[in-house]
Amino acid sequence: MIPRVYFVGTAGSGKSTLVSSFKEWLENMSYDAITVNLDPGAEFLPYTPDIDIRENISLESVMQNYNLGPNGAQIVAADLMVQEVERIKELIDSYDSDYTLIDTPGQLELFAFRGSSTQLVTALGEESNALIYLFDSVLMKNPESYVSSKFLAMSVMTRFYIPFLGIVSKSDLLEPVERQNIERWDRNKNEILEDLRAKSAKLNLQLSEAILGGSESLNILGESVFTSSESDDGMENIYSFLQSLFYGSDDLEKR
Template sequence: MAHTALLFFVGPAGAGKSTLVATLKEWLTLQRFDPIAVNLDPGAETIPYAPDIDVRERLTLRDVMAEYGLGPNGAQVVCADLLAVELEWLQKEIEALNCDYVMVDSPGQTELFLYREAPRVFVDGLSSRTGLVMLFDPLLSRTPAGFVTQLLLAAAAHLRFPVPMFPVLTKSDLLEPEEVDRILDWAADLEVLRSDMPPGEGMDAILSGELLRVLQTLALESQLVTVSAREGEGMDELYSLVQSAFAGGDDLEAHVDAH
């Protein structure tokens, strides 16, 4: 699996992870790549793509709730821990499919993905070319406070998983073009973000220049890409970022040159 690029899609509940996996898979297939989609959410009810590998074959939220007498949240925690024993299974499944791109769709409970041990085993153990696609929810990103909160989540993700991170603003079709521009300005220059903080709410005072620099380094090491999975927009830009982060990835380059 040395040449397989593995992307984990992570972000707030409902930010559009599964839909982005579906759209990017379609786009990559059109570019004549050979992507596969992995559903890692044992509680998923409906999924907008046909998963090539599905954790629900091994483990479902419903079964864990029944077996352990837990509610859905407690059962998600148990599921996250039980995932650890599925590493070998997942590895074999991925190897058997022999593809260039593996897109892993994570459950909506991002904090479980970030803070429990099992997902870390997956991120560390599956490929040397692993990245994190970090989704920013458009409606939460509209206000400076909402945007900063997501930067903190992204920073935590990057601390936890020191692999290339690709921040993505999703569902851009739900925002006005000026709103998208403003969010991109904040991402490019956190001083602009600070000056847009409404005075008197405390955040402007708390967010010192130093903290902003830390966030910039951790959360936005790569430029923020705007996508709309619904409209199929931004896939080329996201792909180029991933591709250049994994450059030296000769086989992927060769693939692109081939047509």
């Protein structure tokens, strides 16, 4: 089965741009990927999706048909997506590509916490899935939101039993010292707890320690990969992760 790679992250974390730039990167390396847009509310996409949920479900039509505002319509659209699974699956299977890159809705909680999405991920194929979780660099550079971001990622991971890679997106927006801080915090939770204490941050330190301790002892998040759609930083790391997961250590045959 052609691997399905889901790009998941908070609103504006760079999912759609990464789907676009990673596809381009793969193509430049002579590998082949198709793109799937699962965001019914996307107004603009930086790529032309091969498969697009908006062909059958658009936020605009859900708002009209169900007499809802944009937020209510997002919820209904997320649930309606399950009805599209067979069509999407058939379409994906009709392509002969190395990877299927799947862009998910901006509202992370809709994709991550509603049963319809886990159903959809399962139905699209259980064995060959991976999830790229985008940590927005803007939210990772200060210690308080670093902890909240890790917590959110962990709660998303409780919903999906699939291999995942945590990446810090838009790395070109980080100053070198900000990047070093994130690397330092990733390596050792005591470093971030020290920095939080030093800032006398208004954050529940006990709770933060428990969250970070859980992440560390379960080894679920580990060290982040930094990526940028501007500079192509980290594209190789995403590829290596997927490659060893799906194809062993062998390189794909170039097309």
